[in-house]
Amino acid sequence: MKLRKLFPKLLLVLVAFCVLLFLLSPIIAVVGGSFNDGGYFAFPPKSVSLRQYRAALTNKEHLESLAASLKVATYSTVVASLLCVPACVALAKTSNPIVNKVKTLFMAPIFLPGIVWAVGLLQCMGFLRIQGSLAILICVHTVIVTPYMIRIVGASMDNFNYTLEDAAASLGAPPLTTFFRITLPNIMSGIVVGMVFSFMISFSDVVITLFVSSSSFTTFPVRVYAAMRTEGLDPMVLAYSAIIIVVVLSISILGEKFAHWSKHFSTML
Amino acid sequence: MFRAKYNKMDAMLIPLALLFFIFFVIPFIMLLYNSFLTYTGKVEPGLPITVQNYIKFFKDSYYPAVIGRTFYISIVTTLMVTVLAYPLAYFMAGIKGYLKTIMLVLVTLPLISGVMVQNMGMYGMMTNYGTINLFLMALHIIEEPVQLLGNNIAVIIGLTQGFLPFMILPVMNALQAIPENVLQASESLGANKVRQFLHITLPMSFGGCIAGAVLVFGASLSSYTTPTILGRGKCQVIGTVVYQQAMQLFNWPFASSIAMLLLLLILLIVPITKILSRRRREGGVL
Numbered sequence: 429m430k431l432r433k434l435f436p437k438l439l440l441v442l443v444a445f446c447v448l449l450f451l452l453s454p455i456i457a458v459v460g461g462s463f464n465d466g467g468y469f470a471f472p473p474k475s476v477s478l479r480q481y482r483a484a485l486t487n488k489e490h491l492e493s494l495a496a497s498l499k500v501a502t503y504s505t506v507v508a509s510l511l512c513v514p515a516c517v518a519l520a521k522t523s524n525p526i527v528n529k530v531k532t533l534f535m536a537p538i539f540l541p542g543i544v545w546a547v548g549l550l551q552c553m554g555f556l557r558i559q560g561s562l563a564i565l566i567c568v569h570t571v572i573v574t575p576y577m578i579r580i581v582g583a584s585m586d587n588f589n590y591t592l593e594d595a596a597a598s599l600g601a602p603p604l605t606t607f608f609r610i611t612l613p614n615i616m617s618g619i620v621v622g623m624v625f626s627f628m629i630s631f632s633d634v635v636i637t638l639f640v641s642s643s644s645f646t647t648f649p650v651r652v653y654a655a656m657r658t659e660g661l662d663p664m665v666l667a668y669s670a671i672i673i674v675v676v677l678s679i680s681i682l683g684e685k686f687a688h689w690s691k692h693f694s695t696m697l
Numbered sequence: 698m699f700r701a702k703y704n705k706m707d708a709m710l711i712p713l714a715l716l717f718f719i720f721f722v723i724p725f726i727m728l729l730y731n732s733f734l735t736y737t738g739k740v741e742p743g744l745p746i747t748v749q750n751y752i753k754f755f756k757d758s759y760y761p762a763v764i765g766r767t768f769y770i771s772i773v774t775t776l777m778v779t780v781l782a783y784p785l786a787y788f789m790a791g792i793k794g795y796l797k798t799i800m801l802v803l804v805t806l807p808l809i810s811g812v813m814v815q816n817m818g819m820y821g822m823m824t825n826y827g828t829i830n831l832f833l834m835a836l837h838i839i840e841e842p843v844q845l846l847g848n849n850i851a852v853i854i855g856l857t858q859g860f861l862p863f864m865i866l867p868v869m870n871a872l873q874a875i876p877e878n879v880l881q882a883s884e885s886l887g888a889n890k891v892r893q894f895l896h897i898t899l900p901m902s903f904g905g906c907i908a909g910a911v912l913v914f915g916a917s918l919s920s921y922t923t924p925t926i927l928g929r930g931k932c933q934v935i936g937t938v939v940y941q942q943a944m945q946l947f948n949w950p951f952a953s954s955i956a957m958l959l960l961l962l963i964l965l966i967v968p969i970t971k972i973l974s975r976r977r978r979e980g981g982v983l
Contacts, residue, residue: 440788441788443785444784444785444788444789447784448785448800448803448804450781450858450861451785451803451807451858451861452806452807453818453819453858454815454816454818454819454821454858455807455815455818457818457819457821457822458814458821461818468826469821469827470826472828511712511713511716512713514709515710515713517706517709518704518706518707518708518709518710521704521706522706522707524704527704530710533714533717533721534713534717536721539915539963539967540960540963541915541963543919543921543939543956544939544956544957544959545721545724545725547728547943547949547952547956548724548726548727549720549724550943551724551728551731551953552723554741554949555727567716567720568720570720571716571717571720571721628809628811629809632809632810632811632812632814634812634922635922639943639944649813652813652817653813653816653926656816656820657925660820661817661820661824665817666817666821669813669817672810672811673806673810673814676806676809676810677802677806677810680809681802684798684801684802690805690866
């Protein structure tokens, strides 16, 4: 009798575990394979060494593209937050349905296929004869991350109690003071989560950057992707990826613990 | 008549709207315009204006096969994702505390560590002396390494793994939203666990499944990196053909027309699923 009750639960746990293992298998393979001592991919590793890490940290080309990625992600995140926070305030305050329609435009990069947009961008740049540069990539990535920023900051604006603003105003605070002393501190956690999120979305983008970047300026994922397509898997890249995974994992743990940020995933999906 | 009132604050939308106009709206206009131009052999397309690019896509027997393959891969991926994600989402909806936090972090990890890392791991595991072949040989299921990469199945497996979080999260949310007292009520009326699941839990989480399915299906239709890496050039889908035409053959008008058709397909999915989920609601399950 007890077994009959316990069996479905055990089965569920077992199936759930197998699906989780399948979901995480590439990450496990990348991290495990990065410790293999040899010029090829092997997981489980044949013999363990830090050879890939040593090779990775002395490879100039990869380090350069990694620096480019970090630059693009940092700048586009900063630009996006500077543009999106005022936009979110305006969207929260407006009573005009036409203005509210603009929000649909800002959300569009999530819903429309990236490759379609990328082909359009490519042709605009070809028409103007401009090459992918840091400035272009920052602008494009700002557009990529805007929907996430708008959603996350917008959600924290929705939770904000506007009577606090009225209270500040009735006590004589000018609008800007009210914003910086009352509104901003209250939506700060949303802005921080949005920025971390934007950074990671920008850092890992492949499709759009692939069409927009030039041979002289490209990001890390695009360089790795191009090499993988033509030459297969270079085990040195595993070391970089393993480091990226560890960083992302630590950020997610902090984000989940302090800001419950997975709830933003669900509002976004 | 209703007259819209503009607020002074609305001006704060202008910088972002301007950026979107230049880098988002204009590219789509350019795409539409170029899709009607003629390929000149050089990078810049020229006049006259024609619909040849669209006709070429349907006339040639190669491209309908590409659409067929893309749909086949997307449909199978969506079904696989739904079947695999549901038990995990069900499990996650029923837990609390630290275990839940850990599970949420693990489930979203593939999503935010990027498609490149996922493709890299899958590629490594599927090579001739990769994890899967070694495992199967150790079990003596196969004696020689099997070619796993470079076919539709490899791409489907890769897409299924990458898009699982898109389904797990909405289904989990739908399951969590089911009120406890509905389940208690059915129990007090004598329903056993199986009936409860089939008549309450499953219908009430259907909306989450549809939401996830739209995301997965749309993302599969326009996928590009996974088919390229795991398909090794042998699995041509809409996304890879667009890339080929735009970046390797420089036939921008043709690339634009294929991209426009893809956009049309994606825009058609949303109303169809809306109708689907409405019919379900009107169907009167609760």
